[in-house]
Amino acid sequence: MDRLTALNVFRHVAELQSFAEAGRRLGLSPAAISKNIAELERHLSCRLIHRTTRRMALTEEGRLYYRQVAQVLDDLDEADRSLFPMQATPSGVLRVSAPTTVTLKLLSPAIPRFLAQYPQLTLELDLDDRRVDLVKEGYDLAIRGSDRLEDSSLIARKLTSLEHVLCGSPAYFQGAGIPTRPADLARHNCIQFSLSSHSDFWEFSRGSERIGVSIDGRYKVGSSLAVRDALLAGFGLSVIPRVYVEDDLLSGAVVPVLTEWSLPLTEVYAVYGSRVHLALKVRVFLDFVSRALGGQ
Known part of the structure; x- marks a missing residue:
């Protein structure tokens, strides 16, 4: 059972008082609507809807469950909407770890211009020559210089080569x-x-x-x-x-x-978590450091 789909189906059925109308709204067949309700009831070990060939009505458990489910789904929608501005404009806090000398010599003079371009973005740049643990320490991205980049589950994007x-x-x-x-x-x-x-x-x-x-x-x-x-x-x-x-x-x-x-040569890389659903703030910083270091 896809629980989120089943909850969404249940909410539509409860509000529309109709399996058929819920199916039309969600683009699902009547059989799929009935299957989702049945699986949800089986998961909860209780009946949520009294239904006959002519009418349907929520049970007492169904009315209680509907109120809570509706609030949860509304909260999820609100959480999704809260991210839309961040997806349209780079914003929020960007945490980056970078080696001291590479940053001071090649990158830091251009950072004020980068931040001026994105006024809703805050950069926390930690200058540290050690290998940080991106996930454990909460970094969005790290810049690393190495002649040997170790194997890992991280994504590495080459920025430049140092002679x-x-x-x-x-x-x-x-x-x-x-x-x-x-x-x-x-x-x-x-x-x-x-x-x-x-x-x-x-x-x-x-x-x-x-x-x-x-x-x-x-x-x-x-x-x-x-x-x-x-x-x-x-x-x-x-x-x-x-x-x-x-x-x-x-x-x-x-x-x-x-x-x-x-x-x-020493190769300089940007290292980050995943190409999938890469936050816009990370994407624009990647583009920035690629331009800033690409000419070196």
């Missing part, structure tokens, strides 16, 4: 020397981004050649901004997304090395 560069300051290389091949990194102080899945193993490629190098250093930190600070201070060298040090490369504050070798 990496191996670099350090001129002062560091003056003292430590410039590496000319990946194997030279074994004698360098490598600043490690601890949240990376390969923080102690850097991979390089050149044509068909692939080399993996185990690296070590005295500074391991879970922030790319902190890695950049250490690079500028001349403390060591590191692999870092190029966009984070673009200005420093242009000014010469840091210089790239092993430039004939390529490094793996």
Whole structure:
């Protein structure tokens, strides 16, 4: 038994005092109307309607049940109607988790314009480099950067790819020397981004050649901004997304090395619960971050 259908059938029969008229209103056959009423009575273990070939009337139990069912169905209709404005215009609270550096460098300057476009929308943006549990922690969407996106039941939409560069300051290389091949990194102080899945193993490629190098250093930190600070201070060298040090490369504050070798990309994704019945507030934010990050 489809209980909601049966309740709707019962309400129409009770209000119209006619099985046939209820069927016409609902687009159901007389047999379907009778079947729904019979199944509902069987479920409740009581008779709701006295019916003969000539007339019908609600029983005492039917009158009591009708009053409560009518209120429940009205409340459901009101709940549905309450969402119509949100479906027509993005509104309500949107909770997003995003990594700190990606957001500060590439996204946050454009957020005020996004919110100005949707005045009924409130954004709660949590800057956190950890992997949040979207469902458990109540987030609508998360932005994640990874070279390996784990399997899950979530939907992942690729936003951009971040190119990496191996670099350090001129002062560091003056003292430590410039590496000319990946194997030279074994004698360098490598600043490690601890949240990376390969923080102690850097991979390089050149044509068909692939080399993996185990690296070590005295500074391991879970922030790319902190890695950049250490690079500028001349403390060591590191692999870092190029966009984070673009200005420093242009000014010469840091210089790239092993430039004939390529490094793996970091893919940036928007991760959310489902494509089905995706809330409009989530959909417009997805479009916004795709445009904001797509040019990187």
